[in-house]
Amino acid sequence: ATFGEYGGQYVPEALMPAVQELEDAYERYVLENEDGFIDEFRERMRDFGGRPTPLQRADRLSDRYDREIYLKREDLVHGGAHKLNNALGQVLLAKYMGKERIVAETGAGQHGTATAMAAAHLDMPCEIYMGRTDINRQRPNVYRMRMNGAEVNPVTAGSGTLKEAINETMRDWATTVERTHYVIGSIVGPHPFPKLVRDFQSVIGREAREQVREKAGRLPDSVLACAGGGSNTMGTFHEFVPDEGVKLYAVEAGGSSLEIDEANALAPNSATLSTGTDGVLHGAMTKLLQSGDGQIMESHSVSAGLDYAGVGPELSYLVDTDRVTPVSVDDDAALNGFHRLSNLEGIIPALETSHALGYLEENYEELGDLVVVNVSGRGDKDLETVLEETEKRDLEAAPDV
């Protein structure tokens, strides 16, 4: 396996050639920079993506918590989320591999949008598989994907959400791999996908580690990032893993409760690292929300981007070896985090990011004097949901909107 007993390549025989071809390309282009691949990736993420992103001191939050709070502004990456780091890297890799077509899955539509943007930028035809349920609740992102020239293929199997979209995309890839690359949306899937995605996203932590030492004169006491599949989480953490004095908090979606409804295989949360058990999903051994008889459960979160019953195998490994601390906050705390950053700092964060802000609000006293929080995306896409959900609840941070 790849990360202790986690990771590996648990795929049908039919997918092995594709996975082995990708492993070879990963080693040559990403690890060895063959043909200057990494140089071109960095240049395009600068000129097209808008890197480096700022590490900004949050003055109002620093006053509120009486300590130094710094925000890594991945919401300022082109497209409004960290997603482009991975999508551009993989589409560029597809070009270097001589592929002519891109396929990808999406849940909240963020990854689909980033992949469509990268494919347009690099002149590659692109098809995005998206659950029927998600198409109905993420319309703005569906329009953005189509506007960038991608085809959106509705997935109607099962619950019509992310899990089925990934299955459908893998099925397409298995039969079209000669000319197609699968741009996976997080640090999940069979090896080398989790390492490939983590390496593209690790620019977040590489920049933040240098910026915080420059601005605050030392390494942070704590680093916080929300965790759905885990790509922004590992992207932020990877460069800090060797720094043992830096505590790493993966903040998951506690949803409406951590109590699992075994009988109906329903989890009212997506707190996989905190409450999941080992199993295979989408080609990797990792932690999963599964019922006693091994049935993958339907997860829940107010934020579609964290709504996934699995999690990246590398995060499962780092939690089991006590290097990453898994925590979670419920929907209310996330919604309060959304409102708080918006009206205190003038930054509207993604609902996913808001979970990290919710954890900061409730636990800042245990986080030390210097804290870095990854703002993984911006929240324009969530305004409808937040306004609806705020109406239903009595939220302490909510302004009259």
Ligand SMILES: C[C@@H](c1c[nH]c2ccccc12)[C@H](N)C(=O)O
């Ligand atoms: C939902 C998330 C995602 C996309 N692909 C994933 C694979 C595993 C776990 C999460 C994901 C991404 N925010 C999306 O919008 O597609």
